[in-house]
Amino acid sequence: MKIFQTNHLPGRTVQTSDGSEYLWFSGTDYLGMGHDESFRSYLQEGIDAYGLHFGASRNNSLRLDIYEEAELHLANWIGTPTSLLISSGMWAGQLVMKCIENIVHFTSSTSSVQYHYAPKAHPAIWGNNLKISGDHWIDWAYQVIDEIIHSSTNTAHVICTDAIGSPMVEAFDFSVFANLPSGRNIWIVVDASHTLGVHKTFGKDIYQLIEGSGKANVIMVSSLNKALGIPGGVIACERSTYDLLHNAPWFAGASPPAPGYIYALSKLLETNRFANVHTMLSANIDYFNQKLIAQDLFVCAPGYPVFCSRNPLLFDHLLGEQIMTSCFSYPSANDTPVTRIAISAIHQKEDLNRLAEVCNSFKSSFL
DSSP: OOOOOBSSOOSSEEEBTTSOEEEEOOSSOTTOGGGOHHHHHHHHHHHHHHOSOOOSOTTSSSOOHHHHHHHHHHHHHHTSSEEEEESOHHHHHHHHHHHHHHHHHHHSOOSEEEEEEOTTOOGGGOOTTOOBOOSOHHHHHHHHHHHHHTSOTTEEEEEEEESEETTTTEEOOGGGGGGSOTTSOEEEEEEOTTTTTTSTTTTHHHHHHHHHTTSOEEEEEEESSSTTOOSSEEEEEOHHHHHHHHTSHHHHTSOOOOHHHHHHHHHHHHTTHHHHHHHHHHHHHHHHHHHOSOGGGOBOOTTOSEEEEOOTTHHHHHHHTTEEOEEEOOSSTTSOOEEEEEOOTTOOHHHHHHHHHHHHHHHHHHO
């Protein structure tokens, strides 16, 4: 694996420490918020108002109201009853998994809890009795449904899955969970870190789709430090779940996200900035797909800005043409490296033309 160093925040391009410059098509800053002037302005306002950090528990006797204000805006935007701001996406998932059995037993008296982990479920939603399925996602989902149908009604079930496959892109059909049996104590924990703010209706549709079937309770966890550019995480859930998590020692004892960033998040949601930038991202995805002839070179999903390949030659070919993507083992050091191309809202047509040209020439030369 090749490693490069830089002293500059990547944008459309990246300059490495040796002075080389590349077009940059990697990372998870899908909406380009790292270079967004509205974001920068709101962040400065937030720092001026709240300082650089809040050195206290969210459950302290003195509380900053900006957290609750932003949680309300975020819940309305996602379309969930409530949302809880956490210091990171990883901790959002782990907080839920530490408390999930208390949540399950609070809503219904059951004698046991059975866990169902989706193929390649992110470590953020790893918990008790961890056993990651090696099946295809849809086969795993149908197997889980069958197991629940034939299980004791006195058993609660916790289903843990990502909202979309990563690093190798794979779209999941969550409508399959409409086949779950009714009247059972079923919880679905969804990690939406790579869809929130990015895919279709910002990934918000997943919560409503599952919750709307009436077959399962949904807890959605997500990093905010990908598309939205906020160093923090969120848990979107029902009010009773919010209250249990808010009172948990793992929440009370953890530092909150920096309030200046949470102020910026609140303003960006108020002004609909994420939706406006998402329109630019969608236009870039469509434009690149129009220019790309080598469609079969990649694994991708409709309307999604990530294009993946396991071809070991592609990364070096792009690099030789001054285009930097990523190719490393994730999330485990033993995983097969994936060449991952990520398009952002700030890319220009000339960037996308060049990327498509090089990808098309790679197919002609090497395949």
